[in-house]
Amino acid sequence: MQLHEKNKSHSAPLRDPHQDMLVGIRELAPEIKARAAEIEAARRIPPDLVERLRSIGLFRMFVPHSHGGLELEFPAGLEVIKTLARLDGSIGWIAAVAGVSSLFVAASPPELYKRVYQDGPDTAICGSSQPGGTAERVADGYRVKGRWPFASGCMHADWIGGICIVTENGKPVPGPQGKPLLRAVMLPARDWEIEDTWHVAGLEGTGSHHVTLRETLVPEANFFDLDVAPAPVGSALSSIAAIAAVGARRICGRHGREHRR
Numbered sequence: 001m002q003l004h005e006k007n008k009s010h011s012a013p014l015r016d017p018h019q020d021m022l023v024g025i026r027e028l029a030p031e032i033k034a035r036a037a038e039i040e041a042a043r044r045i046p047p048d049l050v051e052r053l054r055s056i057g058l059f060r061m062f063v064p065h066s067h068g069g070l071e072l073e074f075p076a077g078l079e080v081i082k083t084l085a086r087l088d089g090s091i092g093w094i095a096a097v098a099g100v101s102s103l104f105v106a107a108s109p110p111e112l113y114k115r116v117y118q119d120g121p122d123t124a125i126c127g128s129s130q131p132g133g134t135a136e137r138v139a140d141g142y143r144v145k146g147r148w149p150f151a152s153g154c155m156h157a158d159w160i161g162g163i164c165i166v167t168e169n170g171k172p173v174p175g176p177q178g179k180p181l182l183r184a185v186m187l188p189a190r191d192w193e194i195e196d197t198w199h200v201a202g203l204e205g206t207g208s209h210h211v212t213l214r215e216t217l218v219p220e221a222n223f224f225d226l227d228v229a230p231a232p233v234g235s236a237l238s239s240i241a242a243i244a245a246v247g248a249r250r251i252c253g254r255h256g257r258e259h260r261r
Contacts, residue, residue: 017057017061017070017072018070018072018073018076018079018080020057021056021057021058021061021070021080022079022080022083024055024056024057025056025080025083025084025087028052028053028056029087031049031052032049032084032087032088032091033087033088035049036088039088039090039091039204039205040090040204040205041204042205043198043199043204043205043207044155044156044205044206044207045090045091045094045153045155045156045205045206045207047156049091050124050156053091053094053095054122054124057070057122058080058084058095058098059098059102059121059122059123059124059125060102060121060122061076061077061080061098061099061102062074062077062099062102062103062106063102063117063121064106067113067114067117067121068117068120068121069102069121070121077099080095081095081096081099088205089202089203089205090203090204090205090206091205093152093203093206094152094153094205094206097126097152097153097206098124098125098153101125101126101127101153101161102125104125104127104161104184105125105159105161105186107224107226108184108186108224109221109224111221112186112221112222112224116159116186119158123158123159124153124156124157124158124159125157125158125159125160125161126151126152126153126154126157126160126161127148127151127160127161127162127163127184127186128148128149128150128151128161128162128163128211129150129163130148130149130150130163131163131164131165131182132146132147132148132149132162132163133145133146133147133148133162133163133164133165133185133213134146134164134165134166134167135164135165135166135167135183135185135218135223136167136168136170137166137167137168137173138217140217140219140220141217141218141219141220141221141222141223142164142166142185142217142218142220142223143215143216143217143218144164144185144213144215144216144217144218145213145214145215145216146162146164146212146213147195147210147211147212148162148163148210148211148212149197149208149210150208151194151208151209151210151211152206152207152208153206153207153208154189154192154194154207154208154209154211155194155207155209156207157189158188158189159186159187159188159189160186160187160188160189160192160211161184161185161186161187162184162185162211162213163182163183163184163185163226164182164183164184164185164223165180165181165182166180166181166182166183182226183223183224183225183226184223184224184225184226185213185218185222185223186222186223186224187213187216187218187222191213191216192211192212192213193211193212193213193214194209194210194211194212195209195210195211195212196209197209197210
């Protein structure tokens with residue numbers, strides 16, 4: 001099923017989004033509990049269960065009204081995540097990734113944000129917070145290569161993001177305060193390679209594999225800075241997204257310094 005068809009089938013407005021989501025989770029709870037062993041064995045959330053979560057509104061809970069989302073208040077979204085986490089740790093983690101990812105991408109330029117959600121608000125996004133790749137400046141954008149770990153939810157994602165160290169002639173470009181310049185890249189999931197690396201003892205069902213790009217030419221339009229917030233996308237949640245982006249920049253600083261050495 002194509003993404004736009006999935007989104008179209010789940011885009012009916014909810015009367016009380018927060019409460020309707022909680023009702024949907026309660027209805028789904030027996031199935032989630034009954035399938036715990038299946039989730040662990042598969043090392044991912046089964047596709048049909050992902051679609052059930054999509055229909056409840058998981059992937060659009062922090063997407064703004066201007067783009068067809070539910071635009072939940074942050075505490076309401078956290079309650080949804082906690083409710084799912086009590087049923088299954090892996091599903092709770094995936095719910096958190098869904099929420100954080102939609103907030104993070106809200107820090108991107110409006111044109112990129114519009115492309116991510118061009119098929120509707122139920123787009124599933126994931127990524128890695130570690131700067132696992134480099135983006136070499138070229139005439140039409142960047143040549144990107146790298147391997148990013150812990151991409152939770154990559155098996156069902158529609159878009160995937162990663163953080164890159166920007167380079168010129170193979171050397172890191174200095175950013176703020178002399179630290180290597182970091183930029184985020186966003187691409188459709190079909191452009192990434194998923195490496196089957198998630199063999200762990202906990203949170204087995206999150207599918208947190210490595211994702212890879214191999215000498216991929218990426219336009220400038222698919223990049224955004226982590227510590228410069230663009231114009232809002234029509235939602236108060238954009239301010240939270242800006243904070244999230246700056247936070248990610250700080251988290252990555254240590255890895256950038258190690259690369260420079």
